[in-house]
Amino acid sequence: MPPSDTPSTEAPQGVEGQPQIVFDQVVKRFGELTVLDRLDFAVEPGERVTLIGPSGSGKTTILRLLMTLEKVTEGHIHVAGEPFSHMRRGNHLVPANESYLRRRRRSIGMVFQQFNLFPNMTVRKNVIEAPVHVLGLSKDEADERAVELLELVGLGDKIDAHPTQLSGGQQQRVAIARALAMRPDILLLDEVTSALDPELVAGVLDVLRQVAESTDITMLCVTHEMGFARDVSHRVLMFDKGRIAEEGTPEQIFEDPREERTRSFLRSVLDNGF
Amino acid sequence: MTFWDMEFTAEAMPDLLSGLWVTVQATVMGYLIALTLGLLIAVVRRVRVLGALVHGVMEFIRTTPLVAQLVFVFLLAPSTVTAMTVGVVVLGVHYSAYTAEVYRSGIEGVAKGQWEAARALSLPASRTWGAIVLPQAIRKVIPALGNYLIAMFKDTPLLFAIGVAELLTQAQRIGSVSFRLVEAYTLVGFLFLAVSIPSAILIRRLERRYAAV
Ligand SMILES: Nc1ncnc2c1ncn2[C@@H]1O[C@H](COP(=O)(O)OP(=O)(O)O)[C@@H](O)[C@H]1O
Numbered sequence: 001m002p003p004s005d006t007p008s009t010e011a012p013q014g015v016e017g018q019p020q021i022v023f024d025q026v027v028k029r030f031g032e033l034t035v036l037d038r039l040d041f042a043v044e045p046g047e048r049v050t051l052i053g054p055s056g057s058g059k060t061t062i063l064r065l066l067m068t069l070e071k072v073t074e075g076h077i078h079v080a081g082e083p084f085s086h087m088r089r090g091n092h093l094v095p096a097n098e099s100y101l102r103r104r105r106r107s108i109g110m111v112f113q114q115f116n117l118f119p120n121m122t123v124r125k126n127v128i129e130a131p132v133h134v135l136g137l138s139k140d141e142a143d144e145r146a147v148e149l150l151e152l153v154g155l156g157d158k159i160d161a162h163p164t165q166l167s168g169g170q171q172q173r174v175a176i177a178r179a180l181a182m183r184p185d186i187l188l189l190d191e192v193t194s195a196l197d198p199e200l201v202a203g204v205l206d207v208l209r210q211v212a213e214s215t216d217i218t219m220l221c222v223t224h225e226m227g228f229a230r231d232v233s234h235r236v237l238m239f240d241k242g243r244i245a246e247e248g249t250p251e252q253i254f255e256d257p258r259e260e261r262t263r264s265f266l267r268s269v270l271d272n273g274f
Numbered sequence: 275m276t277f278w279d280m281e282f283t284a285e286a287m288p289d290l291l292s293g294l295w296v297t298v299q300a301t302v303m304g305y306l307i308a309l310t311l312g313l314l315i316a317v318v319r320r321v322r323v324l325g326a327l328v329h330g331v332m333e334f335i336r337t338t339p340l341v342a343q344l345v346f347v348f349l350l351a352p353s354t355v356t357a358m359t360v361g362v363v364v365l366g367v368h369y370s371a372y373t374a375e376v377y378r379s380g381i382e383g384v385a386k387g388q389w390e391a392a393r394a395l396s397l398p399a400s401r402t403w404g405a406i407v408l409p410q411a412i413r414k415v416i417p418a419l420g421n422y423l424i425a426m427f428k429d430t431p432l433l434f435a436i437g438v439a440e441l442l443t444q445a446q447r448i449g450s451v452s453f454r455l456v457e458a459y460t461l462v463g464f465l466f467l468a469v470s471i472p473s474a475i476l477i478r479r480l481e482r483r484y485a486a487v
């Protein structure tokens with residue numbers, strides 16, 4: 001059993017049983033290189049899924065496909081029961097055009113390994129930019145939201161600072177607040193602590209634990225922080241060469257992995273001191 | 275003959291200063307054109323088909339001499355258009371081919387993650403460019419843009435070719451009336467220095483200021 005101050009890891013049941021995210025025979029190639037190989041999986045609304053696997057196994061690519069930073073080569077992605085990588089035209093599906101993607105990806109937020117804050121804006125401006133210019137919130141409404149979220153991530157006092165004045169950990173927490181300010185249904189986290197000095201990792205993970213606890217956002221999380229993965233995720237997917245090698249609850253995967261590939265991967269992560 | 279004739283200097287100065295004033299005006303106006311048009315070109319160049327076309331035109335402008343462009347446009351322009359207007363526009367357009375390259379390098383220098391973060395937030399293109407990419411890109415290229423201001427200033431004597439009453443034209447006129455061409459041209463040299471040295475110092479300062487951030 002997880003300790004009581006960690007989020008419940010009982011898998012949620014989707015509304016009317018409809019998955020939030022569906023990958024249907026998704027293939028992604030970069031030139032000759034096949035990165036995702038006829039990948040099938042589904043994520044329920046409110047579910048928190050951790051993606052693990054060796055470097056180059058395609059984890060980042062999955063998140064980037066969902067953020068529409070890449071396009072599928074073959075197959076389909078559905079989000080909230082509607083085509084996402086594609087759109088309906090008459091009776092069939094055609095690759096989604098830019099305006100369709102712009103509309104659909106609003107429900108998805110992403111936090112990057114390298115934070116990617118806008119260095120020419122204050123923390124406040126970073127957080128309110130999209131709520132004001134995408135959601136059409138008034139400056140005051142957006143500001144209120146920014147204050148609230150920055151309090152949540154423990155940076156209420158840094159609202160008028162510039163990103164360059166913050167530590168990596170602080171920058172990443174601002175990036176989390178910025179993504180949450182759009183009230184996304186889905187949050188994508190790509191190795192959000194990998195670029196941080198070791199002593200700054202815990203602060204960021206604590207914030208994410210709190211987000212997991214206090215919201216029902218669907219989370220897809222690529223991480224090497226196995227303790228964190230165990231605390232917050234309902235399910236772990238182990239990737240290898242663009243396919244799911246093994247999946248299960250965190251307990252199953254971390255304590256009793258069936259696949260040799262999973263075992264050797266987990267060993268290498270431990271050896272590297274993650 | 276004395277080494278330096280103060281009397282001649284005093285006599286020539288008003289006309290030379292009015293020439294300098296025309297030179298400065300042509301530079302500043304041409305520069306404003308080069309700054310805005312260059313930016314527009316740099317952004318348009320990111321659009322596939324249009325970008326290639328614009329790129330071709332800019333290559334042409336960069337590889338033909340400015341003075342030829344001045345004379346060519348001056349001869350084609352309707353007689354109602356003044357030589358000064360032709361000069362300013364041609365100078366501005368010519369230099370926009372260079373400033374566009376400067377802006378382009380600035381835009382390319384903006385980290386890929388910035389575009390991706392903007393996309394992840396679903397920001398419209400207007401905000402991605404206007405609030406994120408261009409402010410960062412322009413900041414980095416301010417010194418390079420400043421250098422083109424000085425380069426343009428030094429190129430304005432070419433307006434002489436189409437009869438704009440700028441500094442060199444004035445000196446030529448004074449010199450041929452008084453038969454003191456050498457002195458007139460020497461004064462022109464000093465006047466150019468008097469403007470370009472302080473400008474260069476100012477630009478270096480800007481450079482240091484923006485490099486520090
Ligand atoms: N834009 C790209 N062009 C070419 N190859 C890429 C590109 N993006 C990723 N790859 C390749 O795809 C593979 C999977 O990458 P990625 O999804 O980042 O893996 P992971 O996140 O699991 O380490 C890697 O071999 C990587 O080099």
Ligand SMILES: [Mg+2]
Binds near residue numbers: 061222
């Ligand atoms: Mg990765």
